[in-house]
Each structure stands twice: as C-alpha cells, then as structure tokens.
Amino acid sequence: MSAKKNPNVHVFHHPLISHKMAILRNKYTSIVEFRRAIKEIAMLECYEALRDIPTAAQTIVTPLESTRQHVIKEKEICFVPILRAGLAMAEGFIDLMPRAKVGHIGIYRNPKTKKPVEYFIKLPRNISKLRVFLIDPMLATGGSAIEAVKRLYKHGAKNVTFVCMVAAPEGVKAFTKACPHVKLYIGTLDRELNKNKYILPGIGDAGDRIYGTEEEI
Ligand code: PRP
Ligand code: URA
Secondary structure: OHHHHOOOEEEOOOHHHHHHHHHHHOOOOOHHHHHHHHHHHHHHHHHHHOOOOOEEEEEEEOOOOEEEEEEEOHHHEEEEEEEOHHHHHHHHHHHHOOOOEEOEEEEEEOOOOOOEEEEEEEOOOOHHHOEEEEEOOEEOOOHHHHHHHHHHHHOOOOEEEEEEEEEOHHHHHHHHHHOOOOEEEEEEEOOEEOOOOOEEOOOOOHHHHHHOOOOOO
16 A cells, blocks of 8 residues: 555564464464553563654763763653553653653544543643654544644643554545644554454453453453
C-alpha cells in the first residue's frame, strides 16, 4: 500500500517485533504475557522512534579519564498515552526514559458509531517546547489518534510523533491525510477492518485484554 512510500510512515520489519506480535495475536495468551509483550514491543519501538532525538554532549568521568558523551535531554520529551490501552505501552517508554514528562488523553470509541469520545486530558504546561510521542497500540479507523493529535495541537504541541503497534490500512490512510506532519511508527500493518471496525487479523480489543475487563469470572 502507498503508506510504505510515505516518508513519514515507518513500518517495523524486525524478527523480534514479529516474534512478540505472535504473543499479542494469540487468543490463548495470558493477561500476564499479554501485558509483558505490550511493554516489550513498546521498548523496541521506542528505540527506533527516538533515533533522531536531539542529544547534548555531557562530560562524564570514566574510571580511567574524562570524556564527552552525547545524552538525550529527557526532560524535553513527553510521552502521551491514549487511555486506556496506551498506558501499558507507555510503561515501556518510561522505563527507557524515566525522566520524560508524561501527559494523558482519555479517548474511547463510541460502541455504536465507533467515533472517538474524549473524556480526559492532562498535558504538561510547556508542551509547545517538548518533543511529543503519542502512544496507542491500535490504529483502526484512525479516529482516536486523529482526535488526540488535534487536542495536542490545540494545547500548543508543535512536534508530534505517533507510535502504534497494530494498524489497519484504513487507519493509516485517514491518519496520514488528517495529520500529514506527524511521523507515524507502526509495529505491524494488518489487512483490513471488519464490519465492527476491529483490525484483522489484529489482536482483539487491546484495552480489554490488558485490563481483563471482558473476561468472565
Ligand atoms: C482502542 C485503541 C484505540 C482505538 C483505536 O481504544 O486503544 O484508542 O480503539 O480505534 P480507532 O482507530 O478506530 O479510533 P478503545 O476505544 O477500545 O478504548 P480503551 O482503550 O479504553 O479500551
Ligand atoms: N481497538 C482495539 O482495541 N482493537 C481493534 O482491533 C480496533 C480498535
């Protein structure tokens, strides 16, 4: 699909991500394994998404001598998970960059219309100066991510990257059209949406699988 040719769209082709994705796809994966795989894939994606992050030289004293070493200005980074599922993904990002700022946007899809409904937003006051990484495992219709980017811009964000794990071609098309200046990182590009706007083959409902909310007791 044309997404491959868009320089702003990066689809991961890595055996480790593919391997961990098998854990997410498997309907028999336990909640413990599912959460762990979300976090591990998030860390792998974070590694790549931060590739062009600005660094600054710092003087470090090794056991043998002084040296200059480039480090990331962690406090200029902001991770923004879309609640709920993005929270589990954010854990991996925060483990790698523990001093980064974290904002939150709560959005759910209306079960009937599948349109995004925002219910919470809390962002760092100086968001306009931060490099923002919006995080959500799923890009299905694209509605939630597009709405989140709009909110980020409304609150002053200027530099936004979106990182997801599983995307549908329909969502990628909608997102790149609505947010042409936002870099998009995708763990795996799936086939299509079903009639209920779930991704096929997909991983099911990410939020429910992370939090056990649809499991029978
Ligand atoms: C899921 C997912 C995304 C959204 C993607 O959230 O985590 O936010 O759906 O779908 P879209 O691209 O069609 O908007 P959901 O609405 O299930 O909320 P939850 O995370 O609270 O379960
Ligand atoms: N949200 C999910 O959690 N899964 C999908 O397949 C689509 C939207």
